[in-house]
Amino acid sequence: xxxxxKAIGIxxxxxxxxxxxxxxxRADVLKVYYRRDKGDLFARSExxxxxxxxKRVKVDSGSGSYSDMSEIAPTLRYVIEELxxxxxxxxxxxxxxxxxxxxxxxxxxxxxxxxxxxxxxxERL
Numbered sequence: 001x002x003x004x005x006k007a008i009g010i011x012x013x014x015x016x017x018x019x020x021x022x023x024x025x026r027a028d029v030l031k032v033y034y035r036r037d038k039g040d041l042f043a044r045s046e047x048x049x050x051x052x053x054x055k056r057v058k059v060d061s062g063s064g065s066y067s068d069m070s071e072i073a074p075t076l077r078y079v080i081e082e083l084x085x086x087x088x089x090x091x092x093x094x095x096x097x098x099x100x101x102x103x104x105x106x107x108x109x110x111x112x113x114x115x116x117x118x119x120x121x122x123e124r125l
Contacts, residue, residue, distance in 0.1 A: 008048055008079065015034045015035050016034060016035075016083070016086050017033045017034055019031060021076070023052070028076055030047070030050065031048075032045060050073040050076040052070035053070060053071050054070050055069045
């Protein structure tokens with residue numbers, strides 16, 4: 001499934017906690033953080049450097065002047081898309097858990113209210 005992550009050596013995508021991307025000079029630095037317990041031998045994070053793609057862009061067609069620009073490397077863009085899929089999947093799981101817990105608390109209130117109502121009816125008899 002996550003071919004671009006596998007290409008950079010990330011095989012256990014279930015352990016990914018979060019990631020950051022920042023620019024340092026002429027390179028973008030991707031840092032991937034993993035869930036680790038105390039005493040684990042593996043590192044908590046990994047860094048990957050991607051050189052920025054350099055482009056020469058025409059600024060003004062009338063004067064014919066050009067400007068140098070840099071942008072994120074396509075391979076890094078694909079890796080970030082896969083990391084976003086993983087992050088969204090985890091958010092959806094926690095949202096579902098919160099919804100189920102909320103529904104359970106609501107059901108608990110409804111049942112307690114109904115029990116109190118039935119007990120009051122019994123007292124009147």
